[in-house]
Amino acid sequence: MRVSLAKLFALGVLAGSSQASPVQPQHTPQVHPFTVNLSSRVPRMLEQIRSTQLLSQPVYIDTGNANGITLHDLKSFQKQWLTAFNWESEQKEINKFKHYTTLIEGLTIHFVHEKSNATDAIPLVLLHGWPGSFLEFIPIIEELTKQATTASGKKVSFDVIVPSLPGFAFSSAPPVNWTFPDSARLINTLVTQVLHYDTYALFGTDIGGGIGWELYDQYNTTVRAAHLAFLPFLPLNSAQLDAQNITLNSLEAFEESVTTEWSTTGEGYFLEHTTKSNTTKPNTIGLALQDNAVGQLAWIGEKFLNWSDPSAGSAPSILTHHEILRHVSLYYLTESFASSVVIYAQNPQGFSSAYRKARTDAPLLFSAFKYNVGFWPPALVAQTGNLVLYNNHNFGGHFPGLDNPPALLGDLREIGNYWK
Ligand SMILES: *[C@@H]1O[C@H](CO)[C@@H](O)[C@H](O)[C@H]1NC(C)=O
Ligand SMILES: *[C@@H]1O[C@H](CO)[C@@H](O)[C@H](O)[C@H]1NC(C)=O
Ligand SMILES: *[C@@H]1O[C@H](CO)[C@@H](O)[C@H](O)[C@H]1NC(C)=O
Ligand SMILES: *[C@@H]1O[C@H](CO)[C@@H](O)[C@H](O)[C@H]1NC(C)=O
Ligand SMILES: *[C@@H]1O[C@H](CO)[C@@H](O)[C@H](O)[C@H]1NC(C)=O
Ligand SMILES: *[C@@H]1O[C@H](CO)[C@@H](O)[C@H](O)[C@H]1NC(C)=O
Ligand SMILES: *[C@@H]1O[C@H](CO)[C@@H](O)[C@H](O)[C@H]1NC(C)=O
Secondary structure, eight states, rough: HHHHHHHHHHHHHTTTOOOOOOOOHHHSOEEEEEOOGGGGGGGHHHHHHHHOOOOOOOSSSOOOGGSOOHOOOOHHHHHHHSSSSOOHHHHHHHSSOOEEEEEEEEOOOOOOOOOOOOOOOEEEEEEOOOOOGGGGGGGHHEEEEESSEETTEEOEEEEEEEETTTTTTOOOOOTTOOOHHHOOOOOOEEEEESOSSSEEEEEEEHHHHHHHHHHHHHHHHTTTEEEEEEEEOOOHHHHHHHHTTTOOOOOOOOOOOHHHHHHHHHHHHHHHSSSTTTTHHHHHHHHTTTTOOHHHHHHHHHHHHHHTTTTTSSSOOOOOOOHHHHHHHHHHTTTOOHHHHHHHOTTSSSSSOOOOSSSSOOEEEEETTTTTTTOOOOHHTTTTSSEEEEEEESSSSSSSHHSOOOOHHHHHHHHHHOOO
């Protein structure tokens, strides 16, 4: 339990934590090769999954997924976790990639770094969200490093960097009041001072989209292309879109309806994690589920199911139930559930209604996916940066690296058309 105590201390949950203010590193932090090895925690996880007794039938009637994850789904996941899932083999797959850790501003930061053969490869940072992780991008890392072409025939390949954000997986929980701009500063330090790239491109989704936009806005000499699937600006409702004379085609209108559904029936988790409404307590859900494998499965699994294309798991999606179990296992085994949910409370202003243009001339690319829970039409995205490409996909959702990897890969390669 050493790790979880350290994390709780960092979160300020335990009394007496005094937080040093962030300092820039005096000299280049060292990079240490890292092997994922969570084997010692696996017996405890299996024991918990096995001993968790779910109801024999739903409390009332089974109302489908409108009330959250169904008892039926949770039971089927529980069974699969015990009978058809083996963390050791997942770990082996994950360790095929080159992992590293480094220390920045007193925080351990874990990242995957895979380089291309090409000498003109573009450094590309991929930023995940909640309840995601670096695993969201595993399916596209190798392809991104290969030499390929953009739609217009330009050669392109990438050096890929996938960090675990502070509070997630193998990265330290950050100090209290740590914000998206703090994470942005830390990522910029990682890429420029630790890995010594002068300039780079980035992709971000969910929280990673918020951090990505901050990087795009604040580090305009080093971030020379940004590609986002999510913005740190609140999507507009239909009346607000009308007021701006923004009209939607039929795919866009559907995506707007998914966003409306999120804000009317889907934001319970958000209110629980944040402190914005004064009524909710992130520590309560964080500590309640920190050492509860099936509980984390319900809380996280529901989001994977609800925020993805209903055809998730069938091509081109690889977001199977197995993949969801891989993610939940990572959260449980790395003891990072409590530190991951607190990011909402740390960023009460994380999503703003005050749209503004990033202070940069670097190109901005945007990918929309049919079932994503946030929708921004091209006219709105253009209000936030130098929008050069907007692709809308009628398959996929909130986890494009998993539920539409070919589309995300193709869109990312288009960065090559605008890279100077
Ligand atoms: C993980 O650590 C255990 C010791 O705790 C060791 O036996 C095992 O070989 C390690 N696995 C890997 C993949 O490094
Ligand atoms: C990288 O270069 C090696 C040696 O030239 C070659 O075998 C390999 O196929 C190349 N890999 C890629 C992804 O281009
Ligand atoms: C964190 O922010 C809260 C609210 O602004 C403030 O009261 C508190 O002192 C801050 N804590 C630290 C350690 O800066
Ligand atoms: C929307 O269109 C109307 C009618 O053409 C025009 O009067 C109004 O100024 C427009 N509003 C915006 C925000 O462009
Ligand atoms: C939260 O509480 C503070 C202090 O009581 C109050 O000023 C603020 O308006 C409340 N915010 C909401 C969203 O209720
Ligand atoms: C997500 O949940 C809502 C209820 O909040 C439900 O209406 C909707 O159909 C679900 N969407 C998917 C893709 O499962
Ligand atoms: C970067 O931002 C600063 C303002 O913060 C602005 O003066 C400068 O022109 C911007 N540079 C580029 C290349 O966009």
